[in-house]
Structures are given as C-alpha cells and as structure tokens.
Amino acid sequence: MRGTLFVVAAPSGAGKSSIVNACLARDSNIRLSISFTSRAARPGERHAEHYHFVSAEQFQQMVAKGDFFEHALVHGDWKGTAKQSVEPQLAAGHDVLLEIDWQGALQVRKQVPEAVSVFILPPSREALEERMRKRAQDSEETIQRRLSAAREEMSHYDEFDYVIVNEHFADAVSEMCAIFVASRLRRPMQQVRHGALIAALLAGDGSGS
Structure with missing residues (x-):
C-alpha cells in the first residue's frame, strides 16, 4: 500500500522543525525527506x-x-x-513528511492532490520575533527581512488542510501526531489495509440471514 505524503509549512521562527522532530521521535511510521x-x-x-x-x-x-x-x-x-x-519511500508504503515552505507546498499539491498539508502559526507576532532573536545567528537586517517575509507566508495558511497554533509546544506536537493517526484511519486507507478483514466480516454465513 502506498504511503501518505504529509506537507508541513510555517513561517520562519514558528517552531516547525522542533514540532516535526518531536513527532518523528514519537511516530516511527513517518520518514522525513x-x-x-x-x-x-x-x-x-x-x-x-x-x-x-x-x-x-x-x-x-x-x-x-x-x-x-x-x-x-x-x-x-x-x-x-x-x-x-520521496517516491521510493512512498512506493514502499512509508509515510513521508516534507518540511517545506508554502511555495513548495503549492507545487506538491499540484502533483499529489491527495497529500495532507499542515500549516503552523505562531501565537502572536511578538512571539514570532522573540523566537527569531533567540537563535542569535542572524543579523538585525536578516531578522527584519524574515519578519516581513513571515507576514506574506502566513497569508497562505488557508491553502492547507490543517492549521496548528504553536502556543504550547507539547499541545502542538500532540495535535500534529493526531493528524498523522487520523489520516491513516481514513476509509480508503483502511479498506486497503484491512481488506481481508472487511471481506470476512461481510461474508454470508450460509444461513440465509
């Protein structure tokens, strides 16, 4: 059975990588591209x-x-x-997660309409800027450029299937993992995964009932 392609996007500083890494540690069925x-x-x-x-x-x-x-x-x-x-892992039945930006997500959805997409938002602009500055790796000019770009990126949130607000990290991780589990329980996926069981459950017992 072909795996599911998950697409996760967020503005810089929203905590996307931290959430993804925590989910990968919790869910062994996901492969990160x-x-x-x-x-x-x-x-x-x-x-x-x-x-x-x-x-x-x-x-x-x-x-x-x-x-x-x-x-x-x-x-x-x-x-x-x-x-x-991506392709070899999906073909082998593994779920694959793409941690990309909204532009890349748009390209992926055009090629793989069944991909499940998630957008992560910060709880406030102030929190976003604080997280950027905590990195202590970028210049002031770079930070201001990233803040400006973040507004543009966040305007595309409504193009995604799911939206997570990363206010409390543990909650955001649990919500992301819940999306993974729920996607695997969709009827088309379960029909393939448990085809033999479903057929046996629905088979006649010969009693005419």
Missing part, C-alpha cells in the same frame, strides 16, 4: 541530517536535470525536495 538547499549551514547543522547543502550552481544543475519534486527560492536561497528522497 531531507531537503536540498543552496545556503550555507548554520552552527550546529549537519549535512544530510538537517539539509543536503550544495552550491547554487549544483542546485541549478539538479533543476535542469528535473531532479526535484519541488523547489523554490526562499529568503534568497534555493530549497528543494529531490524526487529520489
């Missing part, structure tokens, strides 16, 4: 764990070869999901 990016690694980030870090030239070569499932220019850097990171 590692995106490619042309930006430099931040302190603490490791190649092939957080991102596949490549040069802008390498990224464009991959685009030209049609290697990407989706790609977009985000905050001046290219990000994308390679097809080989």
Whole structure:
C-alpha cells in the first residue's frame, strides 16, 4: 500500500522543525525527506541530517536535470525536495513528511492532490520575533527581512488542510501526531489495509440471514 505524503509549512521562527522532530521521535511510521538547499549551514547543522547543502550552481544543475519534486527560492536561497528522497519511500508504503515552505507546498499539491498539508502559526507576532532573536545567528537586517517575509507566508495558511497554533509546544506536537493517526484511519486507507478483514466480516454465513 502506498504511503501518505504529509506537507508541513510555517513561517520562519514558528517552531516547525522542533514540532516535526518531536513527532518523528514519537511516530516511527513517518520518514522525513531531507531537503536540498543552496545556503550555507548554520552552527550546529549537519549535512544530510538537517539539509543536503550544495552550491547554487549544483542546485541549478539538479533543476535542469528535473531532479526535484519541488523547489523554490526562499529568503534568497534555493530549497528543494529531490524526487529520489520521496517516491521510493512512498512506493514502499512509508509515510513521508516534507518540511517545506508554502511555495513548495503549492507545487506538491499540484502533483499529489491527495497529500495532507499542515500549516503552523505562531501565537502572536511578538512571539514570532522573540523566537527569531533567540537563535542569535542572524543579523538585525536578516531578522527584519524574515519578519516581513513571515507576514506574506502566513497569508497562505488557508491553502492547507490543517492549521496548528504553536502556543504550547507539547499541545502542538500532540495535535500534529493526531493528524498523522487520523489520516491513516481514513476509509480508503483502511479498506486497503484491512481488506481481508472487511471481506470476512461481510461474508454470508450460509444461513440465509
């Protein structure tokens, strides 16, 4: 049975990566697709764990070869999901999670209409700015640019199936995991997963009843 593709997007600083990582630790049925990016690694980030870090030239070569499932220019850097990171896992029956931006999510939904999409919002603008500043990795100019971009990103929340407000982290994680479980319990999925059971339950017993 083919796996489900989950798409999770959020403005920078909304806590998306933290929520996703907590859900991955809790739900062993989810596989995270590692995106490619042309930006430099931040302190603490490791190649092939957080991102596949490549040069802008390498990224464009991959685009030209049609290697990407989706790609977009985000905050001046290219990000994308390679097809080989997604399709084989879905075909093997694994659920795959894409942690991407709204532009990438739009491309994915056009190719995979049945994908389940989730958008994460911060509890306030003040909380969003505070989280950005806590990173202590970006300049003031970069922070202001990201805050401006966040408003544009958040305006696309209504294009997604589910919306989570990350006010209390534990609650947001539980809500995300609940979406994963509920998606697996949809009737079409259960009809395939438990086809033999359903057929046996509905079979006649020969008594004419």
